[in-house]
Amino acid sequence: DAELALEEDTAPGATADGHPVDLLVNIGTAADAERAAAATDARAVAGSGLFRTEVLFLDATAAPSVAAQAAEYTAALAAFGGRKVVVRTLDAGADKPLAFATLADEENPALGVRGYRIGRVHPRLLTEQLAALGQAAAETGTQPWVMAPMIATPQEAAEFAASARAAGLTRVGVMIEVPAAALRAEAVLAEVDFVSLGTNDLAQYTMATDRLAGQLVDLLDPWQPAVLELVATTARAGRALGKPVGVCGESAGDPLMALVLTGLGVTSLSMSLGSVPAVRYALRRHTLAQCEAMAEAALSAASATQGRAAVVDLLTEEA
Ligand code: PEP
Ligand code: MG
Numbered sequence: 001d002a003e004l005a006l007e008e009d010t011a012p013g014a015t016a017d018g019h020p021v022d023l024l025v026n027i028g029t030a031a032d033a034e035r036a037a038a039a040t041d042a043r044a045v046a047g048s049g050l051f052r053t054e055v056l057f058l059d060a061t062a063a064p065s066v067a068a069q070a071a072e073y074t075a076a077l078a079a080f081g082g083r084k085v086v087v088r089t090l091d092a093g094a095d096k097p098l099a100f101a102t103l104a105d106e107e108n109p110a111l112g113v114r115g116y117r118i119g120r121v122h123p124r125l126l127t128e129q130l131a132a133l134g135q136a137a138a139e140t141g142t143q144p145w146v147m148a149p150m151i152a153t154p155q156e157a158a159e160f161a162a163s164a165r166a167a168g169l170t171r172v173g174v175m176i177e178v179p180a181a182a183l184r185a186e187a188v189l190a191e192v193d194f195v196s197l198g199t200n201d202l203a204q205y206t207m208a209t210d211r212l213a214g215q216l217v218d219l220l221d222p223w224q225p226a227v228l229e230l231v232a233t234t235a236r237a238g239r240a241l242g243k244p245v246g247v248c249g250e251s252a253g254d255p256l257m258a259l260v261l262t263g264l265g266v267t268s269l270s271m272s273l274g275s276v277p278a279v280r281y282a283l284r285r286h287t288l289a290q291c292e293a294m295a296e297a298a299l300s301a302a303s304a305t306q307g308r309a310a311v312v313d314l315l316t317e318e319a
Contacts, residue, residue, distance in 0.1 A: 049270020
């Protein structure tokens with residue numbers, strides 16, 4: 001009924017026993033931010049867990065100026081009016097080519113100069129973007145959370161954190177989407193304030209399976225126990241250091257997987273706006289202990305298919 005629907009739309013993300021899980025939306029532009037903020041209650045959607053800023057760059061024939069970038073970031077921060085906004089620095093290369101900055105012709109672009117690594121050949125792209133974000137923070141009086149994509153080592157995390165802090169940014173993190181970074185999550189987290197798991201690329205690199213190769217989707221499945229083990233390793237590091245560990249890959253928007261991720265210790269889930277109600281509903285109907293049992297079942301399964309089936313069985317038993 002209408003009253004229940006309204007309650008569902010305004011309740012903060014939490015399990016049945018009140019364990020909080022921030023529910024966030026993925027955006028690509030300030031216009032997306034305006035739409036998402038206008039459509040949602042600030043308690044129900046805590047902000048954006050992934051602002052894919054490359055949308056600004058991909059169609060451009062020249063790098064957008066610092067002023068143009070600052071205007072876009074200011075608009076996004078202002079739209080959310082103090083809600084959390086996690087801005088990802090430029091994630092170009094491989095499946096996201098840049099028109100204005102020629103990248104090397106690579107045999108294996110997914111393993112090449114992409115994401116944070118672009119700074120090796122075009123360092124100004126990163127420094128200008130961080131300067132624009134610093135301006136947007138000053139302009140709005142709101143600190144964005146800022147993270148770099150495709151980080152592989154604690155050294156890269158430290159280097160990015162130093163650059164971001166030099167630009168006046170105080171909430172600095174990195175994405176965990178390369179298995180090496182997940183395996184060394186504690187050392188990576190020691191350098192930054194938070195991390196966010198990109199399960200799309202984490203599955204691609206863990207399973208050695210091109211994310212664009214349609215005929216290999218069974219291998220690319222985020223339910224693969226090996227992928228979940230890397231999520232668990234990262235979440236454990238977050239707990240040990242008392243730092244947030246989010247998920248912003250597509251898997252966060254699957255209600256069943258959201259329960260598993262919560263059980264593994266993930267503290268926020270960022271997804272497309274349309275996925276939020278179903279994830280909120282699933283969380284509110286299960287306790288943290290039930291989510292932990294589901295996580296254990298998915299982790300110890302022999303395959304992705306068996307893991308998902310085992311979690312569905314646990315759902316069915318409760319009904
Ligand atoms: C991911 O890799 O899971 C992610 C969120 O980033 P993108 O899909 O933009 O690579
Ligand atoms: Mg990614």
